[in-house]
Amino acid sequence: MPLFSVRADLLPIKAHFFLFNAGTAPVVPFLPVYAKQLGFSPLLVGFIYTALPLMGMLAKPLMGAIADKFQCHKSLFISFLMLSIVSFFSMMYIPPTGSKEILMDIHCNLDSIVKVCSTNGDMCMADKIIAEQSTNSTTFCKLECIGDTEFLQSVCTSWGMPYYCAAQHREPLNHALEVAKLHLPNIGKTAHEKGVTEPPLPKTSAPQTLNLSVKLIPYHSIQMRNCLYVRFGGVKDLNYDSGWHVPTCKKLVEAPCKAVCESQVLTEIGENPNDEVPFAFYKFWSFVFLMIASWVGMSVVVSIGDTICFGLLGDSPHLYGYQRLWGSVGWGLFSFIAGFLVDEFSSNHVRKDYTPAFYVMAVLLTLDILVSVQIKDAQRIxxxxxxxxxxxxxxxxxxxxxxxxxxxxxxxxxxxxxxxxxxxxxxxxxxxxxxxxxxxxxxxxxxxxxxxxxxxxxxxxxxxxxxxxxxxxxxxxxxxxxxxxxxxxxxxxxxxxxxxxxxxxxxxxxxxxxxxxxxxxxxxxxxxxxxxxxxxxxxxxxxxxxxxxxxxxxxxxxxxxxxxxxxxxxxxxxxxxxxxxxxxxxxxxxxxxxxxxxxxxxxxxxxxxxxxxxxxxxxxxxx
The missing domain is CATH 1.20.1250.20 (MFS general substrate transporter like domains)
Structure with a gap:
């Protein structure tokens, strides 16, 4: 066969390879980070991507055997192409799981800061949070902190919250006890046992829970090893609906906290490993179901599409590469276009807007269906x-x-x-x-x-x-x-x-x-x-x-x-x-x-x- 001759019966399969890969390119490479933006942890995303190939492993030979048994290659091919479109496009309507809880510590001294540590070795945390807040001077977090007697006295005397001076014999929230035991080993010790010679502190039978709203200034952030330190701009007690206070202390006191923050960067850095895994959320299971459906759809389309292609090539299977290369053209071109469109639609937003990618996918795969109908499937023994x-x-x-x-x-x-x-x-x-x-x-x-x-x-x-x-x-x-x-x-x-x-x-x-x-x-x-x-x-x-x-x-x-x-x-x-x-x-x-x-x-x-x-x-x- 001459190198540059064009067989009319192969044009539809060439167009399929181009349109199918061009249609999946705007979505498939971005699905892991899309899942991350929905609020799913890396552990859950890893679980999903371990399970997906197993689903493809079951679907490919099963659907292939059905196609060979009943000679319905083209019908199955188009049906699973439709399944891919519907499942991919439906992902766009899955809402985020909501704000994730993270761990941070309050360090109060002449200047007060919050400390957030990462486990992934990211050495660019300060640059990322400064870049994220380039259009805003502050970001907000809601904190649930466990304060011992030293911390409560500082809150009482230095933060302008006198109601904590009389916070005697309060019982902490049950779910805060484990955090207190883990982070505050000096709880229950006297001032003498701690080696403190200051005036006696208010007596409390247990550490107290404080519900705070804090105003952070990302521009004043520094990173030391794997921890990020962000300066306070103000603090407000949510229990007593007080006004904003400047948090300073006469000496260094600390308190462990659970927090929910507006900042996506902080949320990624301080992920709480004990945060509840959202298996019960309908959002998670909806995403899993749609991922499986789309993966199975793609797997069957690829497998049967290759079979149809080799059937058309007959005794010239070495010409397969000439057909499949159009898939590489589609993938390379539209993965770049989709990334550009997502960035353009997401300008001045922390969260990426993947809407254009989903619409480009739907249009191209719909065109693929129209083209694939024209493919003449070869008769087989x-x-x-x-x-x-x-x-x-x-x-x-x-x-x-x-x-x-x-x-x-x-x-x-x-x-x-x-x-x-x-x-x-x-x-x-x-x-x-x-x-x-x-x-x-x-x-x-x-x-x-x-x-x-x-x-x-x-x-x-x-x-x-x-x-x-x-x-x-x-x-x-x-x-x-x-x-x-x-x-x-x-x-x-x-x-x-x-x-x-x-x-x-x-x-x-x-x-x-x-x-x-x-x-x-x-x-x-x-x-x-x-x-x-x-x-x-x-x-x-x-x-x-x-x-x-x-x-x-x-x-x-x-x-x-x-x-x-x-x-x-x-x-x-x-x-x-x-x-x-x-x-x-x-x-x-x-x-x-x-x-x-x-x-x-x-x-x-x-x-x-x-x-x-x-x-x-x-x-x-x-x-």
């Missing part, structure tokens, strides 16, 4: 026993190695998709944080246009030159080198040249995975095999990779994680080369012993002959 045919295929050693390769590829992909931006943001100095989203947008552009697009384009030529088996080894080698390069980064902007390797680690990887699955699939099981391969890559590889990498990032620096991944993948690449060498050698010996000889002609085998030729040591030609 119907398998008499899908389970038997698939089971027989899975008994071959080469197929087992191929499945393991898909799992390793999924685990490596999960590290890049879920933790690359995390690593880069940790590398960015405080001054570089202002442009970090621009960098992330450029990364996606380069990944698509500089990496995936050209390698999808040359994938057919690459398979002819080195074959599928060597392509698999090349992908593993590229993953290892890419991870090692990430591990030595000092300046995050230097990652841009590394993203060109995405052409090998995703473009070549995905083209190899799908075309190999199409070649080896027995007649009538094409959708089942594509679904099974996709499920293994997604349900096992992505899920396991996310879990493992997340655990490693929790205990190690990003550079260490990428270095370990890189070294392990290079070892696996070596083992893959060795295993394929011995399998190819045994195949040659078996064919020679059987008197069949060795066919050195370069060709794509039919599905029935595929297993015997998957050593793939020769060049492939059009057939």
């Amino acid at each position: 119907k398998s008499h026993n899908i389970v038997r045919d698939v089971g027989k295929l899975l008994m071959d050693a080469r197929i087992v190695i191929f499945m393991l390769w898909c799992i390793v590829g999924g685990m490596c992909t999960a590290v890049i998709w879920n933790f690359l931006f995390w690593h880069l943001e940790n590398l960015a100095k405080c001054g570089g944080q202002a442009r970090i989203k621009t960098l992330e947008g450029l990364i996606m552009l380069i990944q698509c246009f500089g990496g995936e697009l050209p390698f999808f384009f040359i994938s057919g030529w690459l398979f002819k030159k080195i074959g599928h088996i060597n392509s698999m080894s090349l992908v593993l080698f590229a993953f290892g080198i890419r991870f090692l390069l990430y591990s030595v980064l000092i300046e995050p902007w230097w990652c841009l040249p590394i993203e060109l390797l995405n052409g090998l680690t995703f473009g070549t990887f995905y083209a190899t995975m799908t075309s190999y699955a199409s070649i080896v699939a027995p007649p009538g099981t094409e959708a089942t095999i594509q679904g099974l391969v996709g499920a293994i890559f997604e349900g096992i590889g992505l899920s396991l990779g996310s879990l493992l990498a997340g655990s490693m990032f929790n205990y190690m620096e990003g550079a260490t994680v990428f270095r370990l991944y890189g070294l392990v993948v290079l070892v696996i690449c070596s083992l893959h080369i060795i295993a394929q060498f011995f399998l190819a050698r045994n195949t040659v010996l078996n064919l020679t012993a059987s008197g069949k000889g060795i066919d050195h002609s370069a060709r794509y085998a039919s599905p029935n002959d595929a297993i015997s030729m998957l050593a793939d040591q020769c060049e492939l030609t059009n057939s």
Whole structure:
């Protein structure tokens, strides 16, 4: 087939790849941070993204088997495309869970401050809160604090709240007792026991609960290690409806508090690990349900869409890359456009407005449905026993190695998709944080246009030159080198040249995975095999990779994680080369012993002959 000739029957599938990826790009990359903005903790978001690939793992082979059994590929394809639109668009109407409770301490002295500490090692907290309040001089928090006798005396004498001077024999709120026991070990000790020689303090039988509203001045913020100190602008007692007071004390006194703040930055910094997990909230479960529905919809559309594409290509599966590259064009273009629109609609707002992204998604995926109706699905041979045919295929050693390769590829992909931006943001100095989203947008552009697009384009030529088996080894080698390069980064902007390797680690990887699955699939099981391969890559590889990498990032620096991944993948690449060498050698010996000889002609085998030729040591030609 001439390189630049255009087959009319392939135009709709090209348009589908473009519109589907362009339609999902405005929403899918931003869903984790969208969930964060709704008020869900990183733990809950991690739980969701661990469960989602498992749902795809169940849906892909099941829907593929149904499509093969009843020959309804196109109907299922369009139905699940509609499901994706409805579930994505419905997410826009989920309200936030409300303000989250955080932990902070009051430090009262000549100047009073609140202390908020972070557990994520963010060294740019002061810059972030100052940037957040660039249009406002103050921000407000409501505090519930536990005050001992020293703190209450300071409140009484220095804050102008005399009613706390007579606060004797009050009982604290029950839920405040645990906080008091944890943070105030001197409760119940006398002044002499504490080594204090000041005049006796008012006697109280227990620490007292104070409900305060505080006015903070973010411009007067400093950071020391992992804690942020923000200056008071005023304090008001909510129990007694008093006026605003300037909080100063004659000596340093402290009180632990629970707080709800207007500032999103403070809320992210001081997250309370004991805050109630919102499993009971209908908002959380609505979001989970819509995430599962959209993920299943996308998974089935991708799996059956690839099956339809290979059916149209017939005896030219090496041309798959020419069709799929339009998906990279759509993704790279509209992920950047969506990010720009969200920033424009969110100017002068702390919370991002994702409305334009959802509307762009709905329009593009609706156009995809209109285009997909025009796709002419090729007729297929119907398998008499899908389970038997698939089971027989899975008994071959080469197929087992191929499945393991898909799992390793999924685990490596999960590290890049879920933790690359995390690593880069940790590398960015405080001054570089202002442009970090621009960098992330450029990364996606380069990944698509500089990496995936050209390698999808040359994938057919690459398979002819080195074959599928060597392509698999090349992908593993590229993953290892890419991870090692990430591990030595000092300046995050230097990652841009590394993203060109995405052409090998995703473009070549995905083209190899799908075309190999199409070649080896027995007649009538094409959708089942594509679904099974996709499920293994997604349900096992992505899920396991996310879990493992997340655990490693929790205990190690990003550079260490990428270095370990890189070294392990290079070892696996070596083992893959060795295993394929011995399998190819045994195949040659078996064919020679059987008197069949060795066919050195370069060709794509039919599905029935595929297993015997998957050593793939020769060049492939059009057939």
